[in-house]
Amino acid sequence: MKIIHILLLGLLCCTSSVAVTAQQYMANEVARGDDNSWSVEDLGEGVYLFRWWPGFYVSAFVVGDGEVLAVDPVSRDVAPLYRAAIASVTSAPITKIVYSHDHRDHIVGADVLSPEAEIYAHPGTLASLERRGDTDVPKPDVLVNNGDTIDIAGRSVGVHYFGPNHGDSNIALSMTTGSGELLVFVDTLEIGIVPYRTLPDTNVQGYIASLQQAAKLDVDWVLGGHSGPGPAVWIDNYLNYFLDMEKALIKAEAETIEPPSASVEDVIAQGERYTDAVIAKAVDYLRPTYGHWSGFEAWAPLNAQTVRMYIIIGN
Numbered sequence: 114m115k116i117i118h119i120l121l122l123g124l125l126c127c128t129s130s131v132a133v134t135a136q137q138y139m140a141n142e143v144a145r146g147d148d149n150s151w152s153v154e155d156l157g158e159g160v161y162l163f164r165w166w167p168g169f170y171v172s173a174f175v176v177g178d179g180e181v182l183a184v185d186p187v188s189r190d191v192a193p194l195y196r197a198a199i200a201s202v203t204s205a206p207i208t209k210i211v212y213s214h215d216h217r218d219h220i221v222g223a224d225v226l227s228p229e230a231e232i233y234a235h236p237g238t239l240a241s242l243e244r245r246g247d248t249d250v251p252k253p254d255v256l257v258n259n260g261d262t263i264d265i266a267g268r269s270v271g272v273h274y275f276g277p278n279h280g281d282s283n284i285a286l287s288m289t290t291g292s293g294e295l296l297v298f299v300d301t302l303e304i305g306i307v308p309y310r311t312l313p314d315t316n317v318q319g320y321i322a323s324l325q326q327a328a329k330l331d332v333d334w335v336l337g338g339h340s341g342p343g344p345a346v347w348i349d350n351y352l353n354y355f356l357d358m359e360k361a362l363i364k365a366e367a368e369t370i371e372p373p374s375a376s377v378e379d380v381i382a383q384g385e386r387y388t389d390a391v392i393a394k395a396v397d398y399l400r401p402t403y404g405h406w407s408g409f410e411a412w413a414p415l416n417a418q419t420v421r422m423y424i425i426i427g428n
């Protein structure tokens with residue numbers, strides 16, 4: 114049964130030789146918590162989405178023949194809801210949990226979600242847990258890397274690692290749904306939303322390189338950790354956003370005059386005024402193309418601060 118309905122818009126456009134397609138996700142909700150704090154959507158082929166509404170989190174889980182793989186427990190408070198959500202669509206036990214990356218706001222609570230599950234993660238996630246000494250995050254049992262496959266009794270999840278991006282341990286996961294291939298790229302792709310604030314823990318150059326590699330994958334849909342699914346064009350949208358921001362900042366920098374300063378205090382004060390002017394101008398350049406994305410006015414200037422630092426210092 115097709116559970117993601119695809120709308121093809123402009124496919125028959127007669128004035129252009131290029132067919133423009135846009136797919137729109139239509140949720141097939143199959144379960145909801147009594148307090149409306151969570152819901153489950155069925156994507157077909159054993160792939161489901163758990164949404165925790167109060168915090169706008171979304172995690173995919175895959176139901177195989179007698180076992181379940183769950184991506185990211187989210188938190189100690191959310192994990193029991195996630196467990197109940199999975200139990201609402203299958204009686205199979207959660208045997209596998211995958212940590213998408215090392216950030217604590219996605220991976221605390223695996224022992225609550227399923228104490229018996231085998232935990233999968235990138236070696237970078239294990240390295241972070243050991244470096245930080247996190248005692249409330251069970252360590253991964255199985256380390257996975259680019260090209261690996263995780264089997265879930267009759268189904269499989271592909272593992273992709275493109276190097277550092279939103280963090281340095283992010284793996285993207287590919288899985289087959291009833292409407293094509295889905296790429297889960299938590300926090301690295303968020304559909305219709307500007308990247309979060311000052312891009313904490315982000316390697317900007319690696320982010321761009323990762324998106325370039327992800328764009329080569331043959332996938333139909335993408336899912337973040339807070340939004341989606343959306344059509345795979347969102348890989349290109351994010352890539353173009355970063356490339357356009359780089360260009361906008363370089364242009365704005367060239368067009369903005371920084372007056373000479375007479376003292377250290379003056380250097381700092383003038384420098385901050387100059388930076389504010391460059392950022393504002395760069396965001397103005399981006400607004401016609403990206404201004405309709407959620408969070409643009411609040412976060413694009415903060416994104417620009419970090420991308421400008423990357424341009425200046427090279428990292």
Ligand SMILES: [Zn+2]
Nearest residue numbers: 214216279300
């Ligand atoms: Zn993160």
